[in-house]
Amino acid sequence: MNFSTSEENYMKAIFHLQQENSTVTTNRLAALLNARPASITDMMKKLKTKKIVHYRPYRGFRLTTEGNKIALGIIRRHRLWEYFLSEKLKFTWDEVHDIAEDLEHVSSKKLIDKLDAFLGYPRFDPHGDPIPDHQGKIEKNRQLALSEVPLNKTVIVCHVSDQSSPMLELMKHNNIHMGTRLEVKKKFSFDQSLEIKIRQQAPFTVSNQVAKKISVKYGT
Amino acid sequence: MNFSTSEENYMKAIFHLQQENSTVTTNRLAALLNARPASITDMMKKLKTKKIVHYRPYRGFRLTTEGNKIALGIIRRHRLWEYFLSEKLKFTWDEVHDIAEDLEHVSSKKLIDKLDAFLGYPRFDPHGDPIPDHQGKIEKNRQLALSEVPLNKTVIVCHVSDQSSPMLELMKHNNIHMGTRLEVKKKFSFDQSLEIKIRQQAPFTVSNQVAKKISVKYGT
DNA sequence: AAATAAGTTTAGACAAACCTAAATTAATTA
DNA sequence: TAATTAATTTAGGTTTGTCTAAACTTATTT
Numbered sequence: 001m002n003f004s005t006s007e008e009n010y011m012k013a014i015f016h017l018q019q020e021n022s023t024v025t026t027n028r029l030a031a032l033l034n035a036r037p038a039s040i041t042d043m044m045k046k047l048k049t050k051k052i053v054h055y056r057p058y059r060g061f062r063l064t065t066e067g068n069k070i071a072l073g074i075i076r077r078h079r080l081w082e083y084f085l086s087e088k089l090k091f092t093w094d095e096v097h098d099i100a101e102d103l104e105h106v107s108s109k110k111l112i113d114k115l116d117a118f119l120g121y122p123r124f125d126p127h128g129d130p131i132p133d134h135q136g137k138i139e140k141n142r143q144l145a146l147s148e149v150p151l152n153k154t155v156i157v158c159h160v161s162d163q164s165s166p167m168l169e170l171m172k173h174n175n176i177h178m179g180t181r182l183e184v185k186k187k188f189s190f191d192q193s194l195e196i197k198i199r200q201q202a203p204f205t206v207s208n209q210v211a212k213k214i215s216v217k218y219g220t
Numbered sequence: 221m222n223f224s225t226s227e228e229n230y231m232k233a234i235f236h237l238q239q240e241n242s243t244v245t246t247n248r249l250a251a252l253l254n255a256r257p258a259s260i261t262d263m264m265k266k267l268k269t270k271k272i273v274h275y276r277p278y279r280g281f282r283l284t285t286e287g288n289k290i291a292l293g294i295i296r297r298h299r300l301w302e303y304f305l306s307e308k309l310k311f312t313w314d315e316v317h318d319i320a321e322d323l324e325h326v327s328s329k330k331l332i333d334k335l336d337a338f339l340g341y342p343r344f345d346p347h348g349d350p351i352p353d354h355q356g357k358i359e360k361n362r363q364l365a366l367s368e369v370p371l372n373k374t375v376i377v378c379h380v381s382d383q384s385s386p387m388l389e390l391m392k393h394n395n396i397h398m399g400t401r402l403e404v405k406k407k408f409s410f411d412q413s414l415e416i417k418i419r420q421q422a423p424f425t426v427s428n429q430v431a432k433k434i435s436v437k438y439g440t
Numbered sequence: 441a442a443a444t445a446a447g448t449t450t451a452g453a454c455a456a457a458c459c460t461a462a463a464t465t466a467a468t469t470a
Numbered sequence: 471t472a473a474t475t476a477a478t479t480t481a482g483g484t485t486t487g488t489c490t491a492a493a494c495t496t497a498t499t500t
Contacts, residue, residue, distance in 0.1 A: 004486075004487085006486080006487060006488090025447080025448090026447070026448055026449085027446090027447060027448080035487095035488075035489090036488080036489060036490080037447075037448060037449080038448085038449070038450080038488085038489070038490080038491095039487070039488055039489070040448090041448065041449055041450085042449095042486095042487075042488080043487080046486095046487095057448075057449065057495085058447080058448060058449080058494095058495055058496065085331075088338055089331070089334040089335060089338050090334065090338075091330075091334065095330075098328075099326070099328050099331050102326040102328075103323070103326055106319070106322040106323055106326075108318075108319050108322075110311075110315075111305075111309070111319050114309040114310065114311065115309060118308055118309050118310075224456080224457085226456080226457065226458090245477080245478090246477070246478055246479085247476095247477065247478080255457095255458075255459090256458080256459060256460080257477075257478060257479080258458090258459070258460080258461095258478085258479070258480080259457070259458055259459070260478090261478065261479055261480085262456095262457075262458080262479095263457080266456095266457095277465085277478075277479065278464090278465060278466065278477080278478060278479080
């Protein structure tokens with residue numbers, strides 16, 4: 001079956017909300033999609049008849065097995081394009097999301113598989129999110145928050161949950177981006193701040209609050 | 221201003237029809253776009269208020285200067301994506317059109333300019349059609365029909381006007397594609413057929429009819 | 441267990457982009 | 471030039487995806 005851009009955006013949004021909670025509500029989806037609750041209800045009825053979501057009025061909804069598969073396909077497209085934009089076209093990692101948002105709806109399977117091959121089958125996008133393979137399989141990236149990292153272990157920045165400007169500012173200022181390798185040198189117990197060291201740079205400190213928003217994985 | 225996918229398709233179609241004739245009619249556009257004449261009229265009214273076309277009922281229409289500029293931008297996107305698909309993703313040149321048809325509507329200027337740079341500022345797409353530059357300027361490709369080529373001059377295949385299956389068949393069979401370098405060795409006056417030689421291949425003949433449909437340009 | 445608040449759905453409208461069928465205009469021919 | 475034909479436009483309808491405002495459920499308080 002073939003889906004409209006709008007339907008695809010709904011599926012993707014439900015998928016993301018489901019990561020946290022198993023059942024998704026009208027209002028939460030409306031907030032995420034910048035739409036009115038009434039519009040959500042309309043679309044849920046439609047997606048229900050298409051067997052994409054389980055839905056009973058007033059009881060929230062979740063993707064069916066089929067819906068999940070389709071959502072993973074959309075996310076695959078999104079993340080491969082993000083990787084392309086960042087790696088090949090040299091966009092900065094904060095610019096890629098919006099453009100990928102459009103490109104992801106071009107739905108030729110062959111295009112995406114060839115793009116995947118051209119990019120060398122990357123497993124993570126520039127934000128550190130895993131890219132589903134052509135069967136929709138996702139590699140779990142054992143991530144942990146920077147705030148949880150043991151001292152003197154080299155870790156790689158692979159996700160930032162807060163994309164607000166102050167956060168981006170702070171990252172840029174300290175030269176942190178996707179793929180940055182760093183170590184936690186000290187943990188100050190009085191205010192829980194961390195001293196961070198990036199190779200060949202002066203150390204600096206970040207608050208625990210900020211460190212919670214930066215995910216890393218082990219690596220050299 | 222921002223345009224819908226549909227508006228963009230209309231502009232592009234008018235642009236193409238204008239290449240032959242200066243003024244375009246409802247029926248011709250309807251045929252090209254696979255739409256009903258009534259739909260064309262609706263859209264022309266809309267594009268007129270947006271100052272994209274000159275239009276007086278029953279008198280046909282043509283793009284305004286502004287409309288022309290926009291159309292060139294769309295064609296630029298289309299042809300850059302075609303080039304990308306063929307050159308980087310290794311699609312065959314007959315597969316690229318339909319996919320580019322979708323990609324062309326992703327309208328970030330920055331995306332297209334970066335893509336252009338990534339591709340090395342190509343000047344012709346895989347069908348041999350010129351790619352407008354970032355200002356909309358088109359390089360005129362001094363093309364001529366294969367049937368007009370002087371003997372023993374190396375030329376490069378850069379356009380095929382007939383995309384029917386028999387033609388594609390014939391091209392494939394003789395190993396002719398975009399960019400193929402060849403020479404005309406003999407012209408048989410009794411039936412006007414041509415003997416063609418591609419480097420490191422046995423010579424073969426093609427009829428004058430076929431040779432008229434293959435455009436080439438000079439080059440080594 | 442009512443009453444209230446919060447969340448959700450229904451009813452009805454609207455714009456975009458199509459369509460069909462009927463009416464109109466322009467072009468052609470007798 | 472009047473009649474016929476071909477092309478175009480108008481009128482009105484459909485689908486998709488959105489919206490607002492009102493009605494209805496469910497959850498939470500008192």
